Amino acid sequence: MSKKMSYAVALTEAIEGRLSEEGAERLVALRETLAKRATRKAGPTKAQIANAEIGEAIVAAMSVGEAYTIAEIKALVPALAEATPQKVGPICRKLVSAGRLTEAKVKGKVSYSLA
Numbered sequence: 079m080s081k082k083m084s085y086a087v088a089l090t091e092a093i094e095g096r097l098s099e100e101g102a103e104r105l106v107a108l109r110e111t112l113a114k115r116a117t118r119k120a121g122p123t124k125a126q127i128a129n130a131e132i133g134e135a136i137v138a139a140m141s142v143g144e145a146y147t148i149a150e151i152k153a154l155v156p157a158l159a160e161a162t163p164q165k166v167g168p169i170c171r172k173l174v175s176a177g178r179l180t181e182a183k184v185k186g187k188v189s190y191s192l193a
Contacts, residue, residue, distance in 0.1 A: 083101060084104075087101065088101035092105060129169050133169050136155055137173065140154065140190075144191060146191065148163045149163075151170065177193055178193055179191065179193055
């Protein structure tokens with residue numbers, strides 16, 4: 079019974095310039111696996127899509143000229159009622175980097191307003 083060739087053995091053979099037919103087959107299989115994995119990672123995840131929708135709800139609920147803390151933003155958007163500040167903060171920072179909100183720190187407390 080022959081032992082199945084590993085990727086490490088196939089790569090070693092290829093580097094040393096003595097690639098066997100079995101090693102070539104193994105490397106082709108590795109290339110196909112990596113290509114499949116690369117195509118699956120394209121596009122946003124479910125959580126990213128959900129957070130983008132929540133971000134749009136935050137912008138829609140805010141009034142021009144008013145500054146909101148994270149607690150006040152949680153009260154404005156029903157989807158964030160049970161959310162922690164660790165969830166709300168990154169969503170707001172993403173909106174700041176997109177230019178939709180502005181961020182201000184007063185005595186260490188962060189507040190957000192429409193840009």
